[in-house]
Amino acid sequence: MARLVAERADVIPLLAEAFRAYGYEGASLSRLCEKTGLGKGSLYHFFPGGKEEMAGAVLGEISHWFERQVFQPLDNLPPVEGVAAMLAAVDAYFQSGRRICLVGAFALDDTRDRFAVAVNGYFTRWQQALSGALQRLGFADVEAERHARAALSMIQGALVLSRALGNEQPFRDTITALTAQLRLPGA
Template sequence: MARVVAEREDILPALGELFRECGYEGASLARISARTGLGKGSLYHFFPGGKDEMAEAVLAEIDGWFETRIFAPLREGRGRAGDDPAPPLPAMFDAVDAYFRSGRRACLIGAFALGQTRERFACRIDGYFRRWRDALAVALAREGFPRDEAAALAEEVVVAIQGAIVLAHALDDAAVFTRTLDRLRARCRR
C-alpha cells in the first residue's frame, strides 16, 4: 500500500539516503518508489521534473542545513544556529560530526561531485564547497590566523573531512573520521 505524504519535504530524507547508497544513476524510479512508499504518479506529482528535481531538492535541503548550522555561524562568528554563544569552530566540528554520524554517513554532495552527476549539479556542488571553505577561512582569520594561512587551512580542513569520510567508509572504520576531526580541531586552535 502506498504511503500518505502531505508534502514533498516529507520524503526528502528517504531520497537523500537512497542517493547516498546508490548514487544518482543507481537510484532508479523503482528503487525510489520502494524506498519512499510512493507510486510513480505520486512521485511525479511532487516532482514533475522527475529524478533531476528530486536530486535538486535533496541537495537544496542539505545546502540549507549546512548554511544554517555551519556556514553562517562561521561567517558571523557565532556558534550553532541562533544566538548560541559557543565558539564557531568547535560548533562546526560538532555539527560536522553529528551530520556525518561520526563518519558513518557519506557526503552526498561529495559523491555527486565525483560522478557523472557533477555536471548536472555543478553550481550546487561548487557553491557548497566554496562557501564552506570561505566561511571557515573567515572564522580562522577571526581567530588570529593570517589571511593566507587561514585560507590554506580552511581548504585543508574541508579536504581532510571529505577524505576522512571516504577512508572511514573504505576501511569500515568510523574511528578514522573521529581521529581526523580531533586532529583538525587541534590544528585550528590558536
C-alpha cells in the same frame, strides 16, 4: 495549510538516503519509490522534473541545513565557538563517518556536470565561512584559506576512508585532529 497525506518536505530526506546509498545513476525510480514508500505517481506529483529535480531538491536541503548549522555559526559566532559548532555539527551530520557526503559523492563522477553549481557552491561557501573564522582567530589571509581548504579535504577524505574500511576511526581521528589544528595560528 493542514496535514497532507505526504508532504514534499518529508520525502526529501528519504530521497537523500536513497541517493547516498546508490548514487545518482544507481538510484532508479523503483528504488526511490521503495525507499520513500511512495508510488511513481506520487513522486512525479511532488517532483514533476523527475529524478533530476529530486536530486536538486536534496542538494538544496543539504545546502540549507549546512547554511544554518555550519556556515552561519562560522560567520556570526565568536570564532572559537563557531569552529566548535562546525565540528559538532559535522560529527553529528555524518554520524561519525557512517554517513557519506552526497555532495562529495556527486562531485566524483559525471553527475558533477549536472549539478556543478550546487556542488561548487556548497564547498566554496563552506571554505569562505571557515576561512573568515580562522582569520578572526588570527590566521593570515592566505594561511586561513589554506587551512580551510585543508580542513574540508580532511573531512571529505575521512568519509571516504571510513566507508572504505567500514570503520569509524579515520573520521573520529580527523575530527580530533581538526579540533586541535583550528585553535590558534602556528599550533
